[in-house]
Amino acid sequence: MGERTLTSMVEAADLVSAALRLVGEGHPVLPLQTPGPAGCSCADPDCTRAGKHPRGGYGLRHASRDPAAVTAWWHTWPTANLGMRCDGLLVFDVDGDQGEESLGQFEYELGPLPTTRAQRTGDGRHLIFTTSRPLGNSTGPLGNPAGLDLRGGRRGYIAYTPSLHHSGRRYQLIDERPSARLPVEWQERLDTAGVARTQIEVDLWADPNAFTRYGRAALSSELGRFLTAQPGGRNTALCLSAFRIGQLVAGGQIPYTQAAGELEVYAGLVGLPANEAAGVIRRAFQAAASYPRSPH
Numbered sequence: 001m002g003e004r005t006l007t008s009m010v011e012a013a014d015l016v017s018a019a020l021r022l023v024g025e026g027h028p029v030l031p032l033q034t035p036g037p038a039g040c041s042c043a044d045p046d047c048t049r050a051g052k053h054p055r056g057g058y059g060l061r062h063a064s065r066d067p068a069a070v071t072a073w074w075h076t077w078p079t080a081n082l083g084m085r086c087d088g089l090l091v092f093d094v095d096g097d098q099g100e101e102s103l104g105q106f107e108y109e110l111g112p113l114p115t116t117r118a119q120r121t122g123d124g125r126h127l128i129f130t131t132s133r134p135l136g137n138s139t140g141p142l143g144n145p146a147g148l149d150l151r152g153g154r155r156g157y158i159a160y161t162p163s164l165h166h167s168g169r170r171y172q173l174i175d176e177r178p179s180a181r182l183p184v185e186w187q188e189r190l191d192t193a194g195v196a197r198t199q200i201e202v203d204l205w206a207d208p209n210a211f212t213r214y215g216r217a218a219l220s221s222e223l224g225r226f227l228t229a230q231p232g233g234r235n236t237a238l239c240l241s242a243f244r245i246g247q248l249v250a251g252g253q254i255p256y257t258q259a260a261g262e263l264e265v266y267a268g269l270v271g272l273p274a275n276e277a278a279g280v281i282r283r284a285f286q287a288a289a290s291y292p293r294s295p296h
């Protein structure tokens with residue numbers, strides 16, 4: 001086994017165990033894309049969020065606290081970056097010297113922030129606090145401070161240690177203690193300015209309109225049918241299910257990436273190798289493209 005293979009296996013084990021630790025602490029997690037020398041794993045040459053947006057069509061709504069789902073995701077995508085949704089949290093995303101300067105000005109005004117769980121990012125750090133009331137993603141109430149962003153609540157997420165940053169560095173915890181409560185002065189400043197109502201980052205990656213009602217129901221029943229396949233017939237079942245699901249994609253009933261992603265995860269759950277499953281699904285979707293299925 002080459003050194004490179006060994007390294008990536010170690011990294012994969014680290015990622016899934018970090019994900020399961022977060023789940024154990026009650027945080028929902030989701031698989032993110034991975035940055036590489038050739039760009040983002042999403043394969044979009046124009047991707048501007050390399051390694052920072054969700055995988056396989058999974059959006060923030062699908063973030064999970066279920067260890068089985070989390071294990072299946074990293075079985076399917078062993079090097080997927082680890083996303084943590086910010087339910088009950090507020091994260092200060094402090095970018096570089098400018099961010100530190102902005103943060104210092106607010107600490108002067110509102111009082112110092114307590115030491116808390118923190119991680120190094122590409123060029124700065126994340127400070128992670130718990131909140132007494134939900135806050136969203138915004139910097140509005142703080143003005144528009146240079147180098148300082150907030151991520152919070154069910155519409156916010158961050159890449160978490162040991163995810164890979166596109167700079168080639170890994171996110172790294174610099175303080176592992178449990179997150180401290182956001183001081184009341186800070187909470188009130190953000191509350192009164194209505195941060196909870198002015199969420200600026202919309203969940204673009206899980207557009208519920210991309211599924212029709214028919215498509216969602218048909219996909220669920222097809223995935224259910226696939227799971228009941230007997231051990232000897234799973235490859236055949238995957239081909240059949242992928243073809244039928246591909247027909248729904250062709251019919252405009254469900255989005256391609258999400259449908260493929262969900263079937264890949266189910267294939268992983270029954271023990272089919274991820275690479276093979278992805279190839280079978282891709283070919284079946286191609287074959288099904290001429291046979292669209294829709295309710296009419």
Ligand SMILES: [Zn+2]
Pocket residue numbers: 033040041042043044047048049050051053
């Ligand atoms: Zn991308």
